[in-house]
Amino acid sequence: MEQWVPLFDIFLTSPTPESEASAWLNQSFSASSSSATPITTGSFLSLLMKPLDSIVADDSLPSSSAWPPSTNRVMFIQTLPNMVQSRILSFLGLESQRFCSRDLARLARTVLDGSQQLDFWVQRAARNLLDGMSDSSYEWISGLSLEFEEDEFESLPGCLKDSGAFGELVLPWLPVSPEELNSRTVTGNSENSDESSSQVEEDEDVDMNDVLEEMNIDDPISVHLEPEIQKMAVSLKAQVADFQSTSKTVGLANEIRKLCLDKRGDSLTILGLIEPWLADDETASILLSHLTSGSEEELAWASQVLCSVILPKLLVLEEQASRVLVTATVEYCKLHQRACEYALLFPLILRQDGINNPICDVIARIIKESLHLAHASSFCQKLLCGEKDERRVICLPCHRYLITDKMVWTESLFTLLQSILNHNVHLTQSSVDHIVYQAQQLAEIFSNSLKFGNFLLCLVNKCSPFLKPHKLTLTEVVEQNKTFLARSILGKLAGL
Known part of the structure; x- marks a missing residue:
């Protein structure tokens, strides 16, 4: 354990833990090669997954009947502070090529399967780690598959397999037979990581196409609404502009959500009639917090909420955004990161006149506080090098003229990129x-x-x-x- 203390100090105190931890491992690998207890990636994962007994106190029971306290079996990593857990899991995701993918997937899976309440960022980091592994097909949710092929990380090279095909020694100076070496290897999932990654991107494209088709973005002609629906939308528009109390605004959000979700195919047109972006910042923050469909994974509705409540306000922002609006936006984007990417970040950065300092500050905070580092890296890749269809923009037709297809390079855009680099986005x-x-x-x-x-x-x-x-x-x-x-x-x- 003592040999790993400097590494844990980096995760605890460093402002750039991923890069410093990687450098420390590089130095320690060569320095410990002659040591009795060498530092290896396998030994680090073994330490993180070391089982420990934790005491679980039940506050619902009287103190006399709560003794002796029950114990729960946890891994060593789960005993660390939430911030350290999140940083370690993020580091493992970024440096996954150094580790056995089977062990990384098992670690992330065990963290997510834990009975205790998970911190938001620990949960996000564990999910991202599991998503990046080759065996993250989620078959384990419905039932474990027992059919595995050899894991490339710990398998024998092809040349050694061929040399021992006729019972000869694999290496003349190492009297070990192929059977003995094979017995020391472990099995893993046969899915190829590149295929898995491409499949994820393909699935994401399909999801986005479905969203764009459902929202009818490319059709500037408004969908015809029934007179009764139009009348209700006009009534809700008047209530949006007249803030009376928080409770009434919450009720207004519920009415807007019910009307839009009942008329799912026309929801964007209905939001265009209600014009929720005209509300003051306090009202908008309350609407944003309560315009939820109950599913964090529903991309279409979350995108519609962002592009109708927040995006129009930020597109014309010329002064520092209010704290209440930015805080509500950041919290919403934490739960809906993909919707944030297509209905907020891309449209703002692709603003017709380019971003200014107030918009730059909002974008930088959203990327820093709402997106995982790996997601932020992927977003930058699509923004800087992606084709036009990869930089999809979700917005209301009435605001489309404020957005272009190419980035307008301004001083504020360079400031934003500097902020992203300082946030250690790779x-x-x-x-x-x-x-x-x-x-x-x-x-x-x-x-x-x-x-x-x-x-x-x-x-x-x-x-x-x-x-x-x-x-x-x-x-x-x-x-x-x-x-x-x-x-x-x-x-x-x-x-x-």
Whole structure:
């Protein structure tokens, strides 16, 4: 246990736990190679999954009858603070190629199956870890499948299998037969991770297509509504603009939800008639908190709520957003991350005039507090390198003119990207390539911009491994910068 204390200190205190933990493991692997207890990925997972007995106190029983207290079997990781658990699970997801996928899936599955109440971020991190594993087909929910194939992580290389096919020794200096080696390997799920990943993306595309078809986004012609429905919508619109009390606003939210969900195919048209975005921020925050269908996974309704209540307010935002509105938005986006991506983040960043400082602050907070790091990384990949159909935008037809198909590069957009990098969101090589290309195109326009210079400095600090092929290009970009930051950036580039 003592040898792992520095690693747990990183997860407890470091502002960048994933990168520091990865660096610590790299150093410790080589330093402990000659040690009696070497540091390995397998030993770390074994420690995390070590079973322990925890005492469970039942407060509902009198103190005299609650003794002796009952015990519950838990893993070592479940005894750690919630923040540490979340960071460890996120780290395992980002560095999953170093670990056995079967063990990672078992760890995440056990955390999710625990009887105790899970912290929100621990649950999210465990779900993301399980989703990223090759054996996360969710067959374990209805019944475990007993048909497994060999796990590539711990299987014998093909050359060793062939050399021992006729009963010969596998290695002349190692008198171990193929049977003995095979007996030490473990079995795992046969699903290929790439196929699983592509299937998830395909399923997501199908879901989004269904949502867009259901919402009739591409058809600017309003759906014809019955006169009675139109009359009710106009009445609700008047109530939205007239805030009286919290209780009445909650009742109003219930009426809007009931009317829209009863007329599911026309719900977007109904919301367009009600115009909930015209409500003041306090009313909008109450509506957002109570416009729920009871299912966190329902993408269509959550997208409609965001694009009709919050998005129109933020698209025209010119001053600092109110705390009550931002807090309600962040909490809603935590529960509906995919809806947040398509009905809020993409439309805002693809704003016709580009984002400004107030919009940048709201987007940065949503990404930081509502999205998991892996989800934020995927979002950036689609934003920077995705095709037009990958950057799907969900909005009301009356607000479509405020949104374009391409990013408008402003100082605030560079500030947003800097905030994302400082949040330790991992960018891919292709994303970094696109950023460098845009910086090259815009170097002269933003030659006097301190925000652009700060972004370049942050990019060099955070993404230096990806910038080596672009060293000369970035040097030319920085040489055009006329701020006092240019010398510091050039010094960083010289060390690449």
